[in-house]
Amino acid sequence: xxxxxxxxxxxxxxxxxxxxxxxxxxxxxxxxxxxxxxxxxxxxxxxxxxxxxxxxxxxxxxxxxxxxxxxxxxxxxxxxxxxxxxxxxxxxxxxxxxxxxxxxxxxxxxxxxxxxxxxxxxxxxxxxxxxxxxxxxxxxxxxxxxxxxxxxxxxxxxxxxxxxxxxxxxxxxxxxxxxxxxxxxxxxxxxxxxxxxxxxxxxxxxxxxxxxxxxxxxxxxxxxxxxxxxxxxxxxxxxxxxxxxxxxxxxxxxxxxxxxxxxxxxxxxxxxxxxxxxxxxxxxxxxxxxxxxxxxxxxxxxxxxxxxxxxxxxxxxxxxxxxxxxxxxxxxxxxxxxxxxxxxxxxxxxxxxxxxxxxxxxxxxxxxxxxxxxxxxxxxxxxxxxxxxxxxxxxxxxxxxx
Amino acid sequence: xxxxxxxxxxxxxxxxxxxxxxxxxxxxxxxxxxxxxxxxxxxxxxxxxxxxxxxxxxxxxxxxxxxxxxxxxxxxxxxxxxxxxxxxxxxxxxxxxxxxxxxxxxxxxxxxxxxxxxxxxxxxxxxxxxxxxxxxxxxxxxxxxxxxxxxxxxxxxxxxxxxxxxxxxxxxxxxxxxxxxxxxxxxxxxxxxxxxxxxxxxxxxxxxxxxxxxxxxxxxxxxxxxxxxxxxxxxxxxxxxxxxxxxxxxxxxxxxxxxxxxxxxxxxxxxxxxxxxxxxxxxxxxxxxxxxxxxxxxxxxxxxxxxxxxxxxxxxxxxxxxxxxxxxxxxxxxxxxxxxxxxxxxxxxxxxxxxxxxxxxxxxxxxxx
Ligand code: SF4
Ligand code: SF4
Numbered sequence: 001x002x003x004x005x006x007x008x009x010x011x012x013x014x015x016x017x018x019x020x021x022x023x024x025x026x027x028x029x030x031x032x033x034x035x036x037x038x039x040x041x042x043x044x045x046x047x048x049x050x051x052x053x054x055x056x057x058x059x060x061x062x063x064x065x066x067x068x069x070x071x072x073x074x075x076x077x078x079x080x081x082x083x084x085x086x087x088x089x090x091x092x093x094x095x096x097x098x099x100x101x102x103x104x105x106x107x108x109x110x111x112x113x114x115x116x117x118x119x120x121x122x123x124x125x126x127x128x129x130x131x132x133x134x135x136x137x138x139x140x141x142x143x144x145x146x147x148x149x150x151x152x153x154x155x156x157x158x159x160x161x162x163x164x165x166x167x168x169x170x171x172x173x174x175x176x177x178x179x180x181x182x183x184x185x186x187x188x189x190x191x192x193x194x195x196x197x198x199x200x201x202x203x204x205x206x207x208x209x210x211x212x213x214x215x216x217x218x219x220x221x222x223x224x225x226x227x228x229x230x231x232x233x234x235x236x237x238x239x240x241x242x243x244x245x246x247x248x249x250x251x252x253x254x255x256x257x258x259x260x261x262x263x264x265x266x267x268x269x270x271x272x273x274x275x276x277x278x279x280x281x282x283x284x285x286x287x288x289x290x291x292x293x294x295x296x297x298x299x300x301x302x303x304x305x306x307x308x309x310x311x312x313x314x315x316x317x318x319x320x321x322x323x324x325x326x327x328x329x330x331x332x333x334x335x336x337x338x339x340x341x342x343x344x345x346x347x348x349x350x351x352x353x354x355x356x357x358x359x360x361x362x363x364x365x366x367x368x369x370x371x372x373x374x375x376x377x378x379x380x381x382x383x384x385x386x387x388x389x390x391x392x393x394x395x396x397x398x399x400x401x402x
Numbered sequence: 403x404x405x406x407x408x409x410x411x412x413x414x415x416x417x418x419x420x421x422x423x424x425x426x427x428x429x430x431x432x433x434x435x436x437x438x439x440x441x442x443x444x445x446x447x448x449x450x451x452x453x454x455x456x457x458x459x460x461x462x463x464x465x466x467x468x469x470x471x472x473x474x475x476x477x478x479x480x481x482x483x484x485x486x487x488x489x490x491x492x493x494x495x496x497x498x499x500x501x502x503x504x505x506x507x508x509x510x511x512x513x514x515x516x517x518x519x520x521x522x523x524x525x526x527x528x529x530x531x532x533x534x535x536x537x538x539x540x541x542x543x544x545x546x547x548x549x550x551x552x553x554x555x556x557x558x559x560x561x562x563x564x565x566x567x568x569x570x571x572x573x574x575x576x577x578x579x580x581x582x583x584x585x586x587x588x589x590x591x592x593x594x595x596x597x598x599x600x601x602x603x604x605x606x607x608x609x610x611x612x613x614x615x616x617x618x619x620x621x622x623x624x625x626x627x628x629x630x631x632x633x634x635x636x637x638x639x640x641x642x643x644x645x646x647x648x649x650x651x652x653x654x655x656x657x658x659x660x661x662x663x664x665x666x667x668x669x670x671x672x673x674x675x676x677x678x679x680x681x682x683x684x685x686x687x688x689x690x691x692x693x694x695x696x697x698x699x700x701x702x703x704x705x706x707x708x709x710x711x712x713x714x715x716x717x718x719x720x721x722x723x724x725x726x727x728x729x730x731x732x733x734x735x736x737x738x739x740x741x742x743x744x745x746x747x748x749x750x751x752x753x754x755x756x757x758x759x760x761x762x763x764x765x766x767x768x769x770x771x
Contacts, residue, residue: 083726118500122689123727135695320511
């Protein structure tokens with residue numbers, strides 16, 4: 001394991017401290033808000049509210065390989081076996097407290113932004129009933145082709161609503177000066193995160209998509225805090241060092257692959273090895289890019305006024321053809337030889353449309369695409385031998401291509 | 403009555419033939435969801451037709467859409483890809499669930515219909531979302547004007563509002579009659595009538611349905627188990643036959659192929675776009691929309707009380723997230739208020755298997771007399 005990224009230990013400490021603070025929030029006089037992964041967290045940070053991410057918690061549950069067990073529990077309550085497993089494991093964990101961190105701290109409020117899916121709306125309604133806490137929905141009109149002026153107006157009006165909601169539920173005035181600072185830090189974090197991901201342009205790549213998945217946690221959860229920028233700068237330094245010394249993530253990086261959709265949390269190492277066996281590395285992915293892909297739409301000096309549009313333009317809230325264009329750009333940028341599409345039974349907005357994306361990729365640039373059908377946390381939906389066979393044949397195709 | 407139902411039957415059995423015929427005189431805009439502002443579409447010179455896929459076998463749509471998508475999306479796509487919908491000029495997608503959202507892209511990118519998206523707000527409980535609702539209706543009006551090279555004035559929309567209000571009123575009257583006199587009309591027929599309303603010229607529909615209402619026999623003699631169906635789309639006549647042949651009546655529903663289509667009226671004295679938005683905001687919501695976290699529970703409870711429901715049939719499409727997320731809390735609510743319920747999941751709304759039939763029959767028997 002000499003190839004391991006060393007900064008990760010530091011990150012683990014930050015995450016541990018963050019969860020501890022969230023757990024004891026009420027003892028330090030802080031409020032806790034549950035928020036969706038694509039949600040506007042910066043106003044919460046500005047208000048000193050601790051944001052907690054059930055989806056991140058879902059990822060931890062998935063990585064600890066208890067996703068199937070927790071999903072099953074929810075199914076016994078009547079939830080369908082076909083709905084998003086993040087929602088199910090969260091619903092279960094909030095009842096049984098099962099999870100690697102003993103469950104999430106109880107929310108004082110829920111902030112749901114539907115820029116990733118409509119599932120979160122239903123999920124947060126369930127939790128709003130369970131915990132009997134206020135729910136704010138930040139409704140981001142979908143951009144099939146573009147974002148109309150009416151939608152922009154609606155988004156900006158909601159930003160104001162959001163702030164009033166926070167003021168009412170914390171009984172505190174919103175600090176616009178602080179918001180400026182948080183906004184700047186958020187933009188800086190996004191840019192630094194992009195720089196981290198861009199290290200994968202190098203050959204060999206000093207990090208894999210699996211490393212990116214692991215390091216994603218900070219940009220998701222604490223965007224707007226200085227510690228995030230500091231950490232990613234440290235990581236960047238280490239990665240640059242690795243680039244200088246030509247340290248890759250596997251011995252002999254030959255095929256550079258791109259991952260689409262959420263990770264399969266419970267089989268990360270297995271997947272990594274399955275590709276490495278053929279000298280393949282997943283160097284980039286469409287998922288972790290989502291947290292920096294819209295940075296150009298944000299004006300750090302007018303963060304509140306511009307964040308609505310940026311949040312509405314995130315990867316999962318745009319038309320399939322635009323997603324295809326994004327992927328094609330990534331293929332070019334990271335010199336990708338093959339694309340691995342995780343057709344994720346949990347995540348319909350990410351998965352439906354993938355067939356079109358694959359077709360567009362083939363037509364425009366001819367990069368081979370592999371489909372793996374699974375689920376990000378529910379290991380019952382992972383058929384190992386079948387997937388292994390598919391990976392082997394796909395890598396054969398790549399090797400024949402030269 | 404028989405003749406009138408025959409006409410309805412003909413339309414419902416061959417909805418595409420009816421529309422094909424109509425397309426000779428009028429451009430047809432298909433839509434999939436009951437949130438479509440049909441009055442505005444009508445006023446622009448299009449005939450709005452709600453399309454519910456008819457395919458029983460899915461093959462071509464598998465090239466575009468994973469098999470874990472709902473039957474509503476798959477059959478609609480299948481019908482389009484197999485060229486059954488060639489009579490359509492345009493298709494309108496309304497922002498509802500994740501599946502429809504992606505299906506819209508598939509249509510836009512792969513099919514030849516003129517494509518429209520109407521991105522309605524998801525939350526319907528704030529002034530900002532109401533303002534946005536009116537704004538996008540107005541944007542949509544502009545797009546229709548450009549497409550049709552006309553100016554749509556308020557009077558034209560008000561005329562459309564009047565005829566569609568009448569259409570909704572007739573449906574509501576029929577449903578109310580069914581609730582008050584469960585044997586006056588079979589739910590199988592009622593369901594067909596709603597389905598015909600999705601398709602037909604509204605004037606023709608109003609004429610037929612008004613006659614139907616006049617010809618109903620209101621007898622109130624027998625008792626029956628009063629059931630309600632909750633879900634998205636259910637149009638399968640066999641399901642209703644199975645239920646109603648067992649001394650039970652479906653006296654109400656909360657389906658988008660039922661009451662959610664005609665709930666509430668448009669105020670024809672108000673500025674029409676505001677009035678259309680108002681109706682869509684105050685009608686019973688579908689689970690992909692949001693008013694407050696307990697709305698769907700409160701609504702079910704009130705409907706059960708109002709229509710004296712003895713049992714609830716949840717009839718969901720497999721893979722439908724919005725409905726299935728609501729289910730456990732709805733089921734618990736029903737347990738608390740002592741109303742029995744059954745959940746039936748169907749893969750394709752055009753196929754009804756023996757096992758489902760048996761389950762339904764057992765449920766109804768279990769309700770006692
Ligand atoms: S996995 Fe997909 S469906 Fe589930 S919460 Fe995330 S974006 Fe939504
Ligand atoms: S059945 Fe459910 S998933 Fe399918 S289109 Fe309707 S709401 Fe969407």
